[in-house]
Amino acid sequence: MTDSLLPISKVANTGAEKRALSYASTIFNLFDNVLSTKQPADRVIANYFREHKKHGSKDRRVIRESLFGLFRWWGWIQQLGNHKQEEIFFSMLASAAQLENHPWIDIRDGWLAFSMQYDAAKPLPIPISESVNDKLNTFQQFSNIHTATVEQLLPDWFWQHCAIESGLEKQLLVQAMSTRPPIWARAQQASRQVVLQKLSRDNVEASGSEFFDDTINLGHNSLNLNQVAAYTEGYLEIQDLASQVIGQMCAPQANSQWWDACSGAGGKSLQLLSLMQHSGIEGNIIASDIRTHALTELLKRAKRSRFNHISIAPWKTDLLPVKASYFDGVLVDAPCSCTGTWRRNPDMRWIDDSSAITEKPELQLDILQRSAAAVKVGGELVYATCSLMEVENQSVVAAFLKSNSHFELERLIHPFTGETTTMLTVWPQQADTDGMFVVKMRRKR
Numbered sequence: 505m506t507d508s509l510l511p512i513s514k515v516a517n518t519g520a521e522k523r524a525l526s527y528a529s530t531i532f533n534l535f536d537n538v539l540s541t542k543q544p545a546d547r548v549i550a551n552y553f554r555e556h557k558k559h560g561s562k563d564r565r566v567i568r569e570s571l572f573g574l575f576r577w578w579g580w581i582q583q584l585g586n587h588k589q590e591e592i593f594f595s596m597l598a599s600a601a602q603l604e605n606h607p608w609i610d611i612r613d614g615w616l617a618f619s620m621q622y623d624a625a626k627p628l629p630i631p632i633s634e635s636v637n638d639k640l641n642t643f644q645q646f647s648n649i650h651t652a653t654v655e656q657l658l659p660d661w662f663w664q665h666c667a668i669e670s671g672l673e674k675q676l677l678v679q680a681m682s683t684r685p686p687i688w689a690r691a692q693q694a695s696r697q698v699v700l701q702k703l704s705r706d707n708v709e710a711s712g713s714e715f716f717d718d719t720i721n722l723g724h725n726s727l728n729l730n731q732v733a734a735y736t737e738g739y740l741e742i743q744d745l746a747s748q749v750i751g752q753m754c755a756p757q758a759n760s761q762w763w764d765a766c767s768g769a770g771g772k773s774l775q776l777l778s779l780m781q782h783s784g785i786e787g788n789i790i791a792s793d794i795r796t797h798a799l800t801e802l803l804k805r806a807k808r809s810r811f812n813h814i815s816i817a818p819w820k821t822d823l824l825p826v827k828a829s830y831f832d833g834v835l836v837d838a839p840c841s842c843t844g845t846w847r848r849n850p851d852m853r854w855i856d857d858s859s860a861i862t863e864k865p866e867l868q869l870d871i872l873q874r875s876a877a878a879v880k881v882g883g884e885l886v887y888a889t890c891s892l893m894e895v896e897n898q899s900v901v902a903a904f905l906k907s908n909s910h911f912e913l914e915r916l917i918h919p920f921t922g923e924t925t926t927m928l929t930v931w932p933q934q935a936d937t938d939g940m941f942v943v944k945m946r947r948k949r
């Protein structure tokens with residue numbers, strides 16, 4: 505990471521102002537690096553902390569949360585002006601801290617004191633409600649930018665590709681996209697009740713979910729999983745609830761043969777194994793990916809969770825790495841724009857552009873076509889993405905079915921809304937999750 509310096513002329517008079525200046529220059533460095541290199545903020549911040557060991561846990565939290573706050577509200581605060589100008593950057597930091605209701609009021613007020621909005625007679629109100637409309641009002645008053653709108657929190661190119669038309673639905677989506685979802689996980693190798701007891705012994709706050717009987721909600725507290733016995737002993741896997749919907753829609757039968765054609769490090773492969781176990785005898789899973797190191801990680805996770813019926817078959821060429829017409833089920837969890845995971849990575853909505861969406865459908869259709877050859881007659885083909893965009897979802901499936909009339913769509917019941925559909929989108933606002941898309945097709949002949 506190259507050092508990017510905020511030109512600071514302000515002089516700190518109090519301890520809080522000194523800390524505010526010091527945090528501001530670190531956050532500016534990170535923020536400017538993310539924008540200029542277009543590398544994910546998570547990676548930039550992890551590299552920075554690896555190289556700068558001086559920061560304690562509170563520093564790390566202030567820096568991390570403030571950086572993510574800037575990206576979460578960037579659609580509004582970028583209208584304050586050029587972030588490379590000192591007073592403007594302080595205004596941006598103070599706004600983001602206020603919109604996020606950060607608990608470090610002294611730091612926020614330090615930034616406010618150096619900002620172009622500073623007026624000693626007008627302290628910032630705390631806290632503001634979680635409603636995105638209330639936040640918009642507060643921002644408009646603070647900045648005097650009365651043209652700011654709720655939709656601006658997501659980039660224009662997102663709206664150009666998004667099927668949502670109703671104003672209310674848009675608002676609900678932005679409301680969800682402006683907050684972080686809880687950490688969702690799954691119980692495996694034991695009932696949820698047993699896993700919740702194990703978590704409680706380690707003082708980890710957790711609860712069940714009404715939707716699936718193995719889902720666990722770990723809330724918003726940050727966790728060091730290596731100190732959580734339920735995790736190290738393989739009884740707990742972190743997996744967003746929307747992602748869990750995909751395994752649930754696969755609904756693998758006992759003793760069935762599944763191929764996870766884009767397995768990555770195996771989030772869904774492990775879920776499929778766990779579901780098979782629930783329903784009786786564990787079947788077999790073969791996991792494939794073009795990234796062999798992800799498959800190595802998958803084998804480590806499977807070992808920790810004591811799942812034996814899994815093997816790997818990396819894609820080395822475009823030729824099928826597994827037997828043709830053999831599997832009861834094939835899951836294609838295709839590479840995509842990841843717009844459904846923007847709640848956890850708010851930087852991605854500003855460092856990506858529309859090519860993140862428009863470049864993927866050709867590859868998605870190609871992987872789906874090639875993988876379909878592995879499904880046996882009567883077997884199932886599941887296509888999934890963590891995208892919310894029609895061009896990566898419904899359009900890819902329609903193009904596939906047009907030239908593969910031996911497959912037909914199956915009906916699915918949306919687990920959060922009860923709606924029956926053939927093309928199931930999980931929207932983040934439905935159950936406080938990421939966004940996902942899933943379709944199930946059956947091979948007729």
Ligand SMILES: C[S@@+](CC[C@H](N)C(=O)[O-])C[C@H]1O[C@@H](n2cnc3c(N)ncnc32)[C@H](O)[C@@H]1O
Binds near residue numbers: 765798838
């Ligand atoms: C959405 S991720 C999969 C996530 C994974 N299923 C999980 O649940 O953790 C998509 C995966 O597709 C893989 N991929 C990309 N291009 C591919 C290709 N041409 N063939 C097979 N896999 C590919 C990526 O390496 C990535 O791991």
